[in-house]
Amino acid sequence: MELFAIIVMKAEEPYVRSLSAQIESELKLLHIVESGLFVHYALFETHASLHIEALIEEKNVPAIRKEVSQCLADALAEHIMVDKEYAILRNLIMKEFKYEGKEDVEAIESYCKQSLHTETVMEEASLLNSGISGRLRRKQVLSDQLVLALEETSRLSLDGFLKFRLQDYTDELREIAEYAIDEFMMDRQYQEFISLLQYFVYIQEAKIPVAHLIHKGGHEFVILNDRLELIDANEFDASFKLEVLEKDINFEDMIVSTLITVSPANIYIHTRDPEMTIIKTIRQIFEDRTTVCSYCRTCDIYLGEAKHQDQLSP
Incomplete structure (x- = not known):
């Protein structure tokens, strides 16, 4: 019986x-051996049909149908999430949010994939706690809707569903998708901002030969000159363009602001x-004005002796 x-x-x-x-x-997880439960499919020019059948007495059909419908719903829910979810997200990005450029769509999709990957990690971690990831919640939503659909009809159009x-x-x-688009826009604005700063640095002439940026840990920094003396940015004339840039972009990072103001030829x-x-x-x-150092005499003086000797990395 089908x-x-x-x-x-x-x-x-x-x-x-x-x-x-x-x-x-x-x-197979149902272990209904006596029912002779089996699956087969048929291909036609316009569609394919998968048939779930069981050799079973008519009186047992209602109970078996209920078990099979839940199991089938779980299988189809997993299938939709694994094989259809990215296509649905892409359709939302292009049709609903009106992104058409290939690079933009792919970039937004990559943020979506990061979110979905995070959910998968959370799902695995939920074995250790009582949290329910978004992925598990979406699968439950799908499974519940599929069960309702299978209760209404024994012939389900997956595409219509x-x-x-x-x-x-x-x-x-x-x-x-909305979260991914927000991340995409923030990243684009950040890259545009960085490009603007790169250009501003490029057109400036170097004002001092060397600056040593000492990172003491966390957000604590000190900027020294080539004689390892503290640099006072107020001694330098800040460009009008930089003032405008800071006002428009609301750039709050004083370390970068100071470095741009003193404009070193080389930054260690x-x-x-x-x-x-x-x-x-x-x-x-x-860019190529910088050299990162984690082991040198200056590092030892200001940061303490390193556990392992690292090389200068340009």
Whole structure:
């Protein structure tokens, strides 16, 4: 007796075979050996149909259908999240948020993938606590909607379900897309800002030969000249353009502001934490003017003796 049929439009055989295997794997968890439960599929020119059947007495059909529908819903929910979620997100990005450029769409998608990866990590961590990740919540939403759909009909169009029955699920994906777009815009503004600062540094003539940027840890920095004396930025004439730049961009990082004001030909960055964001930003702005050092005499004096000898990294 056929319990359910899943209709998939315009599907290639490898896709249908994979989906059939996913469903069969999930159904095996029911251990209904006596029912003779099995899955097979048929391909047609316009669609494919997957059939879930069971050799079972009619009186046992209601109980078995309920078990099978829940198991089938879980399998299809996982399938949608693994094989369809990125396509749904891409459609939201392009159709709803009106991003059409290939590079922009791919960049936003990469932020979406980061969010989804974080959710997967959280899901794995939930084995150690009672937290429920967004991924688990979305899967539950999908599974619940699929169960309702399978209660209404034994022949389910997967494409129709994806198009018309996924409002709550799509709303959650829309939030992920919105977050990704915010991150994308912030990153774009940051890169434009960095490019502006790079240009400003490029057109300035060097005012001093060397500056030593001492990173004492955390957000504590000291800037010294080539004689290892404290630099007073007030002794230098700040460019009008820099003042305008700071006002417009609301640039609050006084370290970068001071370095741009004193305009060293070379900057030696003495730090035990070269991967710190502000260090990376300074290197990005001043480019080949910078050298990061974590082991030298100056480092020893101001930062203490290093545990391991590191090399100068240009």
